Amino acid sequence: MSKTVQVIFTPSGKRGAVAAGTTVLAAARALGVDLDSVCGGRGICSKCQISPAFGSFAKHGLTSSPDALSMRNAVEDRYDNLRGLAPGRRLGCQAQILGDVVLDVPPESQLHRQVIRKSATERVMVMDPATRLYYLEVTEPDMHAPSGDFERLAEALESQWKISGLRADLEVLRELQPVLRKGGWKVTAAVNSDGTGPARLIGLWPGYREAPLLGLAIDLGSTTIAGHLVALDDGRVLASSGLMNPQIRFGEDLMSRVSYAMMNPGGDVEMTAAVRAALGALAETLATEAGLPATDIVEAVIVGNPVMHHLLLGIDPVELGQAPFALASSEAQNLAASALGLTTIAPAARAYILPLIAGHVGADCAAVALSEAPEARDELSLIVDVGTNAEILLGNSSRVLACSSPTGPAFEGAQISAGQRAAPGAIERVEIDPATRKPRFKVVGCDLWSDDPGFAEATAGTGVTGICGSGIIEAVAEMRMAGLLDASGLIGSAEQTGTARSEPTGRTHSYLVYDGRASGGPRICVTQGDIRAIQLAKSALYAGARLLMDEMGVDRVDRVVLAGAFGAHISPKHALVLGMVPDAPLAQITSAGNAAGTGARMALCSLAARRAIEEQVRRITKVETAIEPRFQEHFVAANAIPHATAPYPELAKIVTLPNPSFNSAASDPNRRRRR
Numbered sequence: 001m002s003k004t005v006q007v008i009f010t011p012s013g014k015r016g017a018v019a020a021g022t023t024v025l026a027a028a029r030a031l032g033v034d035l036d037s038v039c040g041g042r043g044i045c046s047k048c049q050i051s052p053a054f055g056s057f058a059k060h061g062l063t064s065s066p067d068a069l070s071m072r073n074a075v076e077d078r079y080d081n082l083r084g085l086a087p088g089r090r091l092g093c094q095a096q097i098l099g100d101v102v103l104d105v106p107p108e109s110q111l112h113r114q115v116i117r118k119s120a121t122e123r124v125m126v127m128d129p130a131t132r133l134y135y136l137e138v139t140e141p142d143m144h145a146p147s148g149d150f151e152r153l154a155e156a157l158e159s160q161w162k163i164s165g166l167r168a169d170l171e172v173l174r175e176l177q178p179v180l181r182k183g184g185w186k187v188t189a190a191v192n193s194d195g196t197g198p199a200r201l202i203g204l205w206p207g208y209r210e211a212p213l214l215g216l217a218i219d220l221g222s223t224t225i226a227g228h229l230v231a232l233d234d235g236r237v238l239a240s241s242g243l244m245n246p247q248i249r250f251g252e253d254l255m256s257r258v259s260y261a262m263m264n265p266g267g268d269v270e271m272t273a274a275v276r277a278a279l280g281a282l283a284e285t286l287a288t289e290a291g292l293p294a295t296d297i298v299e300a301v302i303v304g305n306p307v308m309h310h311l312l313l314g315i316d317p318v319e320l321g322q323a324p325f326a327l328a329s330s331e332a333q334n335l336a337a338s339a340l341g342l343t344t345i346a347p348a349a350r351a352y353i354l355p356l357i358a359g360h361v362g363a364d365c366a367a368v369a370l371s372e373a374p375e376a377r378d379e380l381s382l383i384v385d386v387g388t389n390a391e392i393l394l395g396n397s398s399r400v401l402a403c404s405s406p407t408g409p410a411f412e413g414a415q416i417s418a419g420q421r422a423a424p425g426a427i428e429r430v431e432i433d434p435a436t437r438k439p440r441f442k443v444v445g446c447d448l449w450s451d452d453p454g455f456a457e458a459t460a461g462t463g464v465t466g467i468c469g470s471g472i473i474e475a476v477a478e479m480r481m482a483g484l485l486d487a488s489g490l491i492g493s494a495e496q497t498g499t500a501r502s503e504p505t506g507r508t509h510s511y512l513v514y515d516g517r518a519s520g521g522p523r524i525c526v527t528q529g530d531i532r533a534i535q536l537a538k539s540a541l542y543a544g545a546r547l548l549m550d551e552m553g554v555d556r557v558d559r560v561v562l563a564g565a566f567g568a569h570i571s572p573k574h575a576l577v578l579g580m581v582p583d584a585p586l587a588q589i590t591s592a593g594n595a596a597g598t599g600a601r602m603a604l605c606s607l608a609a610r611r612a613i614e615e616q617v618r619r620i621t622k623v624e625t626a627i628e629p630r631f632q633e634h635f636v637a638a639n640a641i642p643h644a645t646a647p648y649p650e651l652a653k654i655v656t657l658p659n660p661s662f663n664s665a666a667s668d669p670n671r672r673r674r675r
């Protein structure tokens, strides 16, 4: 009987007895240890590297001596000469275990390596992509046993990697024969196997392919399209880029695009073509930025709101424009990327689209739910993805609810008199001195405040051009804090507020933030109309959140997460003063950045994440704001700043709001006299 020896793998702690002479790779497989291999133990890929640890390990109850592994063999020497093997490293498929030993599997040798996501929550993501590389040695054709090259390749995959039933699209079949011959019947295959259909051959390269496969994670928004190019071996982001959604020319917001489709026969087809072309261009831009061929992109994961989702898939969104807002399908979609017109990437690439939550709550919200995972906490989280349509999640480990609320484009700087998108020159931060009622501000692209020395020089190139979403939110909240604005949202007159910056504009007043006329610039004011637009948007957001709280039977939440590219720029204090979100401790109001993009990236890197969100979406309770009478009540009460009836005790701890009233004629003796 052959001698058995003890082997312990760290960091997993998995241990067991194996016959002396077993390779480390075989021992790892036998003991269920996560050790990578692309070449199947042929000493080519070096993915199986381990580091033996020698010495006496009291904790493990064994002593590991340097002769516990076989001597370095010719394959390892050749690899070391060609590519270099770090000191102390061995190829697991070559080193044989001869005595008791402790072996460390470094992170880069783990097939399901963990990636720490840099976010407030520092969550760990496990790499588990649908498409992986497999090195194969394929039997050569034989006239006496005729069979196709593809069939022999499929047999090799089955016998060498235990993956059966391989299928190939015509695009890959066309490439198959020359690649097999060029590689001398040794090839690396990219195989997609997501557990929902047959394994698919996505690409084939002669010999061993070293470079990782690439994936695209796309957040398809109504205004902007954001994309990340991701390495599918370790999840790192190789390039990120964004572009404007070209559908804007058919309508600024979702409903105007749905009406474009309704009013113009073939309008949906035009919009589909426009967005598909943009995605193809984005893929090429990202690949160029990373210096890699776009044809190495073998998978794309796309998230978007229901209208964007339907238009991308070429489904007329007309049903989404009218009650009962029926989706064509809410299921996750798993399809050929070419079916979405994504032709600039690998011809046989696959696409995965996250499931939709409801007629107004899209795959982007599902991606936020995946990234933020409210169900993983006991505290009650309110997550708002602030955009033209706010998507709102409320939940904890017992239950998660979702709705959307039509906030309109005011938060993005649209419908605001001096509003503009967040571009260099746009005012993004505002402070108003409560004593002098003088403002100071910062613009996008410059770190200085407007009253800092050097501000004029630093902004000479861009100028001060307008006010963006985060800027208008801060301006309105600061006006309220400085007593320029009363709780009902009225701007006081110069007499009432004691500042000449309150200027009469028709029957109402405006507050002057910046006068750039001396240098040929604009005059930037916050008008009464701007305040009204922000009040409408914030009331809709609050009412949606409050409706979910009613459904949950609570009056307060433990934490608030502001998601979305825009959410990242909102100051929590100002959001609270404005009453955009329900009261919560300031420290518990945080930003998650582009959580939808993060969720898309997670689904790209992990099949388990796809299964998790598909399950979770079925469990999420959908609340339809459009038909809920209480929505209107909440909306009206939320019109006041911060709110007509809801107490804001946490806000009161950090800010004491003045309480002027600019509505009654009695408070303005001059106006009374005029009347």
Ligand code: FES
Residues within 6 Å of the ligand: 025, 036, 037, 038, 039, 040, 041, 042, 043, 044, 045, 046, 047, 048, 049, 091, 092, 093, 094
């Ligand atoms: S498994 Fe490929 S080199 Fe060891």
